[in-house]
Structure formats: structure tokens, C-alpha cells
Amino acid sequence: MRVRVLIRPKKGILDPQGQAVERALPALGFDGVSGVRVGRLVELDVEDPERLGEVCEKLLANPLIEDYEIEELTPAGAEAR
Amino acid sequence: MRVRVLIRPKKGILDPQGQAVERALPALGFDGVSGVRVGRLVELDVEDPERLGEVCEKLLANPLIEDYEIEELTPAGAEAR
Numbered sequence: 194m195r196v197r198v199l200i201r202p203k204k205g206i207l208d209p210q211g212q213a214v215e216r217a218l219p220a221l222g223f224d225g226v227s228g229v230r231v232g233r234l235v236e237l238d239v240e241d242p243e244r245l246g247e248v249c250e251k252l253l254a255n256p257l258i259e260d261y262e263i264e265e266l267t268p269a270g271a272e273a274r
Numbered sequence: 275m276r277v278r279v280l281i282r283p284k285k286g287i288l289d290p291q292g293q294a295v296e297r298a299l300p301a302l303g304f305d306g307v308s309g310v311r312v313g314r315l316v317e318l319d320v321e322d323p324e325r326l327g328e329v330c331e332k333l334l335a336n337p338l339i340e341d342y343e344i345e346e347l348t349p350a351g352a353e354a355r
Contacts, residue, residue, distance in 0.1 A: 199315050214316065214334065225321030226320050230318070232316075235311070238307065251302060
């Protein structure tokens with residue numbers, strides 16, 4: 194099953210990359226952009242999606258400062274078994 | 275309008291972060307994971323989504339080595355005008 198993990202800085206946690214983007218945009222001539230948050234995107238094939246939460250907590254995200262969200266890209270039923 | 279930009283290494287471009295994740299997983303006891311690609315996630319509020327492609331090309335992604343995909347999180351019609 195192919196899954197997508199979205200990793201974002203937790204609410205209230207400083208996001209220096211997002212701030213940098215937000216500050217750079219007006220200098221490049223783009224106005225009207227706000228609320229920029231920069232995170233990570235991980236896409237992977239997993240055989241056993243039940244353990245994916247553990248993978249996220251231990252390897253992909255830092256649960257102290259980041260939240261993660263898992264999206265299925267191919268439904269489990271779509272695979273040959 | 276709130277939008278999400280997904281930035282991924284282009285196909286064929288080396289993804290050292292993805293390789294690192296893929297190699298680390300068996301050592302942590304997780305097998306059956308493959309095809310790991312690591313990219314960036316940017317979520318932002320834009321007033322004028324027409325210029326977002328230009329923002330992606332100039333600031334968020336490196337078009338030589340990265341592809342980007344834009345997803346609308348709030349449909350344009352949902353906003354008060």
C-alpha cells in the first residue's frame with residue numbers, strides 16, 4: 194500500500210522556514226501570502242500499515258515538536274493478495 | 275484560499291533522505307517498507323492563487339531537481355468576497 198505522511202510543526206511551535214518564506218515573498222514581488230507553514234512529505238510503500246504510526250513516531254517525525262498525518266494513496270483493497 | 279504545495283525529488287533524481295529512511299527501518303525492526311521518497315510540504319494562505327505556480331518555481335521548489343503539486347485545501351468559492 195502506498196501511503197503519504199505529512200509532517201508539520203505543531204501549533205504554537207516556531208516555524209523558522211515558514212517565516213523565512215513569508216518574509217521573502219514580498220521582496221520577490223508576491224503579496225497576499227500568509228500563514229506559511231513548512232513541513233516534510235514522505236511517501237512510501239508499506240506492507241503492514243498498522244505499524245506505520247510507530248515508524249512515524251520513531252523515525253519520520255519528532256513527536257515533541259511535530260504532528261504527522263497519514264493519507265492512503267492506494268486503498269488496501271486495491272492490492273493483489 | 276488555503277493551499278498545500280507538495281514538493282518531491284523528480285523521478286530519477288537521487289533522494290538521499292529517502293534512502294536513509296529506507297536503510298534505517300530494518301535496523302529499527304520495521305521490514306516491508308520500500309519506495310521511500312522524502313520531500314517538502316508547504317501550506318499557505320494565498321489571496322491570488324494564479325501566481326502560486328510562479329511562487330513555487332521561484333522560491334519553494336528547485337525546478338531542476340524537484341516537481342511540485344498544488345492542492346487546494348479550501349475551495350475558492352468557500353471564501354467571503
